[in-house]
Every structure is written in C-alpha cells, then in structure tokens.
Amino acid sequence: MEMIAFVIGVVVLVVGLAVSIALHEIGHLVPAKKFGVRVGQYMVGFGPTLFSRRRGETEYGIKAIPLGGYISMAGMYPPSKAEGRAGGGFFATMVQDARVANDESLEGVDESRVFYRLPVWKRIVIMLGGPFMNLLFAIVLMMIVLSGIGVQTVTTTVGAVSDCVATTSASACTADDPLAPAAAAGMEAGDEIVSIDGQEVADFAEAAAIIQDAAGQSLRVVVDRDGEQVALAVTPAEVTRTLSDGTEVQVGVIGITGATEFVREPLWAAPVAAAENVVAVAEIVVQMPVKVYETAASLVTGEDRDPNGPLSIVGAGAIAGEVAAADAPIVNRIAVMLSLLASLNIALFVFNLVPLLPLDGGHVVVALWDGIRRKWAKLIGRPEPGPIDATKLVPVTFVVVIAIVVMGGVLILADLINPVSLF
Structure with missing residues (x-):
C-alpha cells in the first residue's frame, strides 16, 4: 500500500510539473499573440510528440519528456546577412545553423509579425x-x-492533561513522580487557556513560556470551558530538561499538551x-x-x-x-x-x-x-x-x-x- 501511495505521489508531482510548464509557456504565448507575433508551435515537453493539434496558425502539442517546453515565434532574431559563413570550427557552425533555422522561421511571414521587430517593452513582456x-x-x-x-498550529486549547509530571527528561512517569499540577488543579482536555496571571495568551507558545519561567510559583490560569470562564490555581513543578547542546536547565511544567489545529x-x-x-x-x-x-x-x-x-x-x-x-x-x-x-x-x-x-x-x-x-x-x-x-x-x-x-x-x-x- 505504501508503494502505491509513493507512486501516486511521484505521478502527482510529474503532472504538477507538466501543468507548471504549460502555464509557463502560456505566459509567453498569450502576450506574443496579443502583440501579433506569429507563433508556429506551443509544446509542453521535449522528445517525440505524443499528441498535437493545429488551431489556426499554431500547432499545440504534448511531448514525451515533461522537463520543459517551448513556443516557436517567428523571427526571434533578425535575418542573417548575405555574407556567407564567417570563419570555421565548431562554434562558427553552430552560429550558422542557428541563423539558418531562424531564417526559416521568417519565410512567408509578414515582417510586422516577427519578434525582433517588436518594441523593447513588448519583447520584455513576452519573455x-x-x-x-x-x-x-x-x-x-x-x-x-x-x-x-491553514497552517497546522498548536493552539491555546488543551489537548491532553497528564496524570503526572516526569521530573527528568524521561518520557514516561514513574511511581515517584508527583501528580501533574494541571490535573491537581482540575484542568481538563478541551479547556481553552485565556490568560495566565492576568496576561492574555494568543498561542500555546506564549502560555508555555510563562509556565516555564514560573516553577514553584502559584499561577492564576483562566480557561474557557464550554463558554464559561473558570479560574484555576496552578503551581508549575520544577523539572530538569536537557537542551540539544547538552545543557541542563530547570523549567516549570504543569503537564499539558496543546491541541493542534489548522489555523487559516x-x-x-x-x-x-x-x-x-x-x-x-x-x-x-x-x-x-x-x-x-x-x-x-x-x-x-x-x-x-x-x-x-x-x-x-x-x-x-x-x-x-x-x-x-x-x-x-x-x-x-x-x-x-x-x-x-x-x-x-x-x-x-x-x-x-x-x-x-x-x-x-x-x-x-x-x-x-x-x-x-x-x-x-x-x-x-x-x-x-x-x-x-x-x-x-x-x-x-x-x-x-x-x-x-x-x-x-x-x-x-x-x-x-x-x-x-x-x-
């Protein structure tokens, strides 16, 4: 099942890439046609053509490899001068071939409909x-x-209340660990924290910061429970936590986790x-x-x-x-x-x-x-x-x-x- 889901994910990305390329080329196509440039082809992908259809003077199609795309506009460059092949060698041949291909795109096209004749600002808009x-x-x-x-965010709503608080970084409580302050104060899952010691909190991070700095201090926590505000007296327990750099710090905890919701x-x-x-x-x-x-x-x-x-x-x-x-x-x-x-x-x-x-x-x-x-x-x-x-x-x-x-x-x-x- 996981393999099927994996393949689906890859296919979705490939289709998304093809759509992105198609939109990119539409971004060139629409202003080019608006400015009167003759567009011979609009293609998504490279390699062999899988499907194409001509509408008016433009051939629209999809090619086998969805790693790019192009529109072919008449006269991307001015016609080459009748001066023969300049020099020799690999690069000179490439230049000559490019000129020949460009000249072919100009054959039978009204000079007013070629790309290079457009005002500068129109060429920039197209590109x-x-x-x-x-x-x-x-x-x-x-x-x-x-x-x-929405963005997945830990809100001020209490997602769960622990029965006890571990005094170290251990994930599980032991018989020697005290009752969680939140449980002792009567806090329940679903309570929405409104304020702590008179300070309103906008998210769970703000509430956690106040609690961590108040180990051993009694805090007045106001929660919204089913539309009614309830005041609770909570004293955070002092526990030892180890930071990512190995440093041990003393912080206050009350044994709650915040509910995760999508916030738009x-x-x-x-x-x-x-x-x-x-x-x-x-x-x-x-x-x-x-x-x-x-x-x-x-x-x-x-x-x-x-x-x-x-x-x-x-x-x-x-x-x-x-x-x-x-x-x-x-x-x-x-x-x-x-x-x-x-x-x-x-x-x-x-x-x-x-x-x-x-x-x-x-x-x-x-x-x-x-x-x-x-x-x-x-x-x-x-x-x-x-x-x-x-x-x-x-x-x-x-x-x-x-x-x-x-x-x-x-x-x-x-x-x-x-x-x-x-x-």
Missing part, C-alpha cells in the same frame, strides 16, 4: 510572461495551503511567503556552482546533504512519494504536496530570470541592450543601429546549456545515491 506565470501559480497554491487549508492565514500571507521563498531560492541559485560541488563531494564522503540545498526532479519526485506514503492525515499530505509544487514554481520563476541565454532572463538582457543602443544612437545623433544579431551568442548559450546539463546530472546522481529525505 517575462513565462516566469511570472509560475510566480502567480505559486502564489495561488500557497493561498490554497495557507488560507484554504489571511490572503496576503501567500504573497509574503512567496516573496520570502523567492529570496531563499535566489540565494541558492547564486551559489549553485558551490552547492552542486558540495553535493558532488557528499557522494564521495557519504556525508548528509544540506536539506535546504538544490534538488533534481528525481529528488523532488522522491520527496513527493515520501509525503504521499507518510503515516499522516490526508489533509496534511495534500498541504505538503501543494507546498512542494509551489516551491517548484518559485524555482522555475527564479531560475528563468538568470540573465543568460537560452533562459528568459537572457532574452530580456538582449532586448534591453538593443533598446540602450537605439537610445544612445538617438542621443548622440547617429543613425539608428540595426537589431542585435543574438545568434552570435549561440556559443555562450551552448556553454550555459552544458553547465545546466552537468549540474543537473550531478544532482540526479546524488538524489539516487545520497538522497535528501524528509523522514
């Missing part, structure tokens, strides 16, 4: 549409989790959480080469990986499977799965903003540079320069793609051999 669609999807998913399902957050909590997630992912992306090197080193040393480090789609799928197979209420598993998909979309948003071709951020940089050149020429009274021939950057694109493939390969290998586990 940023994909990443921002992922950001919007992530915010929607976070709203479902935070404001729809306001709608604006989702954009705030998304912004915090963007910053965290951006820090990882900036340090990606170092993080991947550390991950590769862990394959050799066998050390535990950083749980906050980068993952491949294999690692994300394994975590999704673990979540689906976990021994937890279904609502908890749904919340974690949606949060995982939201984080995946945040990663797609940030990664695609990296200012290097072939990523969307690279195309934005090309458009901005084109606009700066035109403005500068106008400012100094020179003729307007022609559009930038970005096919010259194909060698840079090739290097970036190789780097992405290598880093992805390392992460996949690490996720197979030394995976990060939630449990």
